[in-house]
Amino acid sequence: MSYHFKGNESVGEAVERIALEQLDRALEHTRAKAKLDDAIHDVRICFKKLRGLVRLVRDELGNSPYKTANTSYRDINRQLSTVRDSAALTEILNKLHERFSEELSADAFETFGKQLARDQLGRQADKRKALVEVRKKIFVARKRIKKWKIKGHNFSAVREGLTRAYTGGRRRFDKAYAKQTVSAFHEWRKETKYFWYHIKLMRELWPGQLKDFADQIKTLVDYLSDDHDLALLRKRALAVSKNEPEGHQFEALLALIDKRRAELQTQAVFLGQRIYAETPRDFQRRFYEYWQAWRAEEKTDPLAAT
Numbered sequence: 001m002s003y004h005f006k007g008n009e010s011v012g013e014a015v016e017r018i019a020l021e022q023l024d025r026a027l028e029h030t031r032a033k034a035k036l037d038d039a040i041h042d043v044r045i046c047f048k049k050l051r052g053l054v055r056l057v058r059d060e061l062g063n064s065p066y067k068t069a070n071t072s073y074r075d076i077n078r079q080l081s082t083v084r085d086s087a088a089l090t091e092i093l094n095k096l097h098e099r100f101s102e103e104l105s106a107d108a109f110e111t112f113g114k115q116l117a118r119d120q121l122g123r124q125a126d127k128r129k130a131l132v133e134v135r136k137k138i139f140v141a142r143k144r145i146k147k148w149k150i151k152g153h154n155f156s157a158v159r160e161g162l163t164r165a166y167t168g169g170r171r172r173f174d175k176a177y178a179k180q181t182v183s184a185f186h187e188w189r190k191e192t193k194y195f196w197y198h199i200k201l202m203r204e205l206w207p208g209q210l211k212d213f214a215d216q217i218k219t220l221v222d223y224l225s226d227d228h229d230l231a232l233l234r235k236r237a238l239a240v241s242k243n244e245p246e247g248h249q250f251e252a253l254l255a256l257i258d259k260r261r262a263e264l265q266t267q268a269v270f271l272g273q274r275i276y277a278e279t280p281r282d283f284q285r286r287f288y289e290y291w292q293a294w295r296a297e298e299k300t301d302p303l304a305a306t
Contacts, residue, residue: 007298012150037087052197056161086119092229189224205290
């Protein structure tokens with residue numbers, strides 16, 4: 001399975017192949033009998049990739065098919081996110097402990113961690129039920145894909161979607177640091193993740209260069225994702241601390257969360273400046289040239305040229 005366009009396919013063929021591959025992969029994950037949190041995580045990744053795909057070709061799909069697909073994939077991920085929240089918080093708490101391991105005892109925040117683990121185990125039935133419901137929705141989604149009609153075969157089929165994601169991420173980057181709010185950084189994270197998926201889809205235009213570019217975007221996504229999860233962890237810790245007699249332990253946790261978020265946001269700003277350095281017009285022009293060279297190369301027989 002390959003999440004990228006291929007030179008021997010039209011855009012429509014590539015979109016259908018990739019969409020069906022992701023749905024089949026998601027279906028396989030819904031059947032997992034163990035490690036439900038991992039299964040849910042993997043299914044969610046498939047649907048995030050699907051949203052990245054349909055956003056790239058939004059203008060070619062048409063308003064109604066795009067809205068139906070995007071809304072459906074979004075709602076599935078929200079449903080799965082609801083039953084996996086405690087697992088995500090446990091993961092980010094462990095990352096925080098690892099980051100400050102030299103400053104913390106091995107059992108620091110153990111009580112809070114156990115509470116998150118209990119919440120996680122207590123929702124096993126909900127997780128199984130959610131996966132069963134998603135499995136049914138996948139079959140419906142497969143039928144919709146067969147009705148998609150994408151006629152464009154050249155760069156124009158992806159131009160608007162690609163430029164929209166780049167422009168949106170660039171704008172939300174500025175807004176995140178201007179507002180300094182959790183929601184502003186969350187919006188930047190979402191747009192950056194879609195842009196990452198777009199570049200992964202485009203990577204065959206110049207494999208080495210775009211793989212490296214995609215890796216840098218992924219690093220930025222990781223910074224912003226950890227920042228967002230830490231903000232959610234802070235909110236949960238603050239709520240729990242109100243009912244705990246030893247509130248000073250939570251004060252230490254909140255302080256470390258704030259410290260780590262400041263680190264992540266500092267790392268993100270410098271990487272963001274590099275990723276979003278071009279004007280949207282220059283970015284679009286560059287990828288147009290990549291596309292043209294890629295298509296020309298695919299049609300050329302090196303021996304005949306020699």
